[in-house]
Amino acid sequence: MTDDAIRARQRLFVSDPITPGCEIELAPEQSHYLEHVMRLKPGTPIKIFNGRDGEWLATIAHLRKKKGTLAVDRLLRDQIVERGPMLAFAPIKKQRLDFLIEKAVEMGVGTLQPIVTAHGITDKVRLDRLHAQVIEAAEQCERLTVPEIAPPVKLLDWLSDWPENRHLLFCDETGSGSPIGEVLSQLLAKRAGSAIDNVNVVNHAIVIGPEGGFSADEIERIRKQSFATPVSLGPRILRAETAAIAALSVFQDRLGDWSKTPVTRDQGKPL
């Protein structure tokens, strides 16, 4: 990496297309953040990505009174497809939900699906807040994409409207399932005979219950679905956010992008 790329400590998600030499207009909050929180000046290098065009080095061209523009310099990393599984979760208390979201992004989740369940603490999800959190976490963990956020849906409606080739890993806290790692390696092994392409990680959704657990009716409904496999997350009672992170970790290890050759970061190219 060159000096200016190393000096670029800030990394921002932008929505505009990024092309060599183009100018990017920052959102007012981004300009405010760079000017007043980070106290940066025009001329400072910044990394940017938009989920489509890879990661670029840019320079602050103008920054004043909540208005900022960046001058795009050059490509740092080519865009890659970062597919991850879907995580369906019932809203939990604010601080724990914040944590769940941040960690799910770091763990490479593809889509976040809020679900409304019988025992959930609330059926309100502030989608604007969720969106801002997801972007911030993606900027921080050096993802090249931002996960999708699906509109909240009632659990039973979600199950009824199921895409043909999606598999569901049901994190069943009653312990009726086999260990999640075992289930994932069996899915991989029987790939040939299955209707679902199990190797394709976007074909998997993981569902975690609310703090109070799923209701007996909900558990029965999920278990009945031919696309659902109940899995166990060990002998301890995990909080909802712990279960989400742990299930995503094992998923990425067994099926996802942790199973691939690692990135070597000290050779200069972070990809």
Add this chain to the structure above:
Amino acid sequence: MTDDAIRARQRLFVSDPITPGCEIELAPEQSHYLEHVMRLKPGTPIKIFNGRDGEWLATIAHLRKKKGTLAVDRLLRDQIVERGPMLAFAPIKKQRLDFLIEKAVEMGVGTLQPIVTAHGITDKVRLDRLHAQVIEAAEQCERLTVPEIAPPVKLLDWLSDWPENRHLLFCDETGSGSPIGEVLSQLLAKRAGSAIDNVNVVNHAIVIGPEGGFSADEIERIRKQSFATPVSLGPRILRAETAAIAALSVFQDRLGDWSKTPVTRDQGKPL
């Protein structure tokens, strides 16, 4: 489970030996918590454990002015050995450290080892606070033991004073290691020829760097150790607490107590 065991929603760690019919004196904070926070009355059933004698059903016998006693009723779960790996971590910011500790306990960590590193934000660890957090998390996740907390130690001293049969999984964020899951399954496979009994989970320590990462010197020192294997935690940059939870999840899945037949909780006996 009988009615009174189901009604026992509080679960407390006590240090005294537990025997049938004995009386347990509560700590002042525990009495305060039961009386003023949970507003419980004498006669309320409570679950207790001490890490040695299993889990017991008890009843509040007396509760007034920060003094409380429990009358022990009967054994609910036999004591089991809950061995988990050691987690060595550099102190991070308060809220993130709280989270790391809570999650590590839920994930079944055996020993928590604070380490002092070059880039750590502080070399102070409040051990009393850590101890209280570990107990609270163990009470909540239904563990039968409380993890040990080792006194903070400088990273280099920790490496110099290494027990003969302990293996170190070095979570190397430069990406020099193989994927953690692959390393763990190779360790299991070559068990026969190794000096370390790799199947024994207490023979493993996992080390996670501070927010700023290990220094180049530290990385070199760890890599030099014959007992250390660098491992990769995927292509994204994980925060320290995310790395800790994710590494423990994959460890428990591949080597630890998640790989065993799951607990069935709806058959009445939580063990």
